[in-house]
Amino acid sequence: MPQRILVTGATGTVGRHVMAQLLETGVEVRALTREPVDLPPAVEGVRGDLSVPDSLDAAFDGVEAVFLVWPFASAEGLEMVLKVMAERVVYLSSAAVRDHERRAEQLIGRSVPQWTILRPHAFAANALRWAEQIRGGGVVREPYGQAAMSLVHERDIAAVAVRALTQDGHAGSVYELTGPHSLTQAEQVRVIGEVIGHPVRWEETSPEDARRQMLARGWPAEAVDSILSAQAEMTRGPAPVTATVEEVTATAARTFRSWAAEHAHAFEPLVRDE
Structure with missing residues (x-):
């Protein structure tokens, strides 16, 4: 199991639950933030901006896995970021797979040895x-x-992400998530x-x-x-309704x-x- 995991979008709808559930597993959790924010005491906050690759060295140093939220309507710049990213990445895409999300998925698939794609349907x-x-x-x-x-509960999206971040057997998987x-x-x-x-x-x-x-x-x-x-x-x-949440987490959605x-x-x- 990776010992240090970076969470981007850590204060967002899904990211805050990923952060909380990772802490429950006992791993070291680092959060990437552009501005100072309140984080749980056990989380290491590191300043950086995904749109500025040179600002990310400290965030990615010693990290073995990344929960990636790419908060832009274009995949431009992602390729540069992936060059300094960890070998295990869980990317929060969407079931709509918009053009920039499809491009991001393709870049991650080519650049990251162990990748997992999450495609949630509408958030509750x-x-x-x-x-x-x-x-x-x-x-x-x-x-x-x-x-x-x-509708899919944000805690369930996070639960699937945490399994993929901390356990083997999820590399190369694309998970479509629903309630x-x-x-x-x-x-x-x-x-x-x-x-x-x-x-x-x-x-x-x-x-x-x-x-x-x-x-x-x-x-x-x-x-x-x-x-x-x-x-x-x-x-x-x-x-459409999938059983993916239960299949991955062993708990009903x-x-x-x-x-x-x-x-x-x-x-x-x-x-x-x-």
């Missing part, structure tokens, strides 16, 4: 975008309520309502209205159109309901019914 944590609407009135107003997703069920967006908000004990309903709006609102919030038009197009495609039927219960505080109504 994406539901947090509805928190303000749910707290304020118990109604989520968006298009494509019938868009189906097999155990396909749920439409309307079903997701219903589950949240059941968990918090306060009814939450879906109110369908037009894609055109949603697009205008997202653009008004400063989202790039290309990203907005990509999101809405993907959601429209998801209305065609149930989302967590349900969306369990995720919602963990995060119920984020959705609690501002004013409860008497």
Whole structure:
């Protein structure tokens, strides 16, 4: 088992759980950060920027494995970073395998002796975008309520990553990760309502209205159109479900309901019914 592992994206949705679960295995954990951040006392924080390869020498020194989050919309610069990276890399890609992710996967496959690719489907944590609407009135107003997703808990993504970082037998694997069920967006908000004990309903709006609102919030038009197009495609039927989480970790994948219960505080109504 590698004795020192570097986590990039250590304060992110998945990275913070990778860091926590690695600590439980007893390995030395190092976190790459661009700015000073609060880290668990047992984690060694090292400053560096993935966009500046010359800043990474201290981060990679003595490291035997890396959890890699590449936070850019292009794979440009990754090849230089891989030249100083450890021999074992677990890369967080996505099930969508966007162009820059595919290019990153190819570069890693050519440059890293022991690589593992994680392709998670939609994160359960994406539901947090509805928190303000749910707290304020118990109604989520968006298009494509019938868009189906097999939401995966971020802890499960991290658990698979930790197995690949610390155990043999995962090199050369591409893991497509989902939760155990396909749920439409309307079903997701219903589950949240059941968990918090306060009814939450879906109110369908037009894609055109949603697009205008997202653009008004400063989202790039290309990203907005990509999101809405993907959601429209998801209305065609149930989302695919894989057993990969259980196969790798020997533990069943967590349900969306369990995720919602963990995060119920984020959705609690501002004013409860008497």
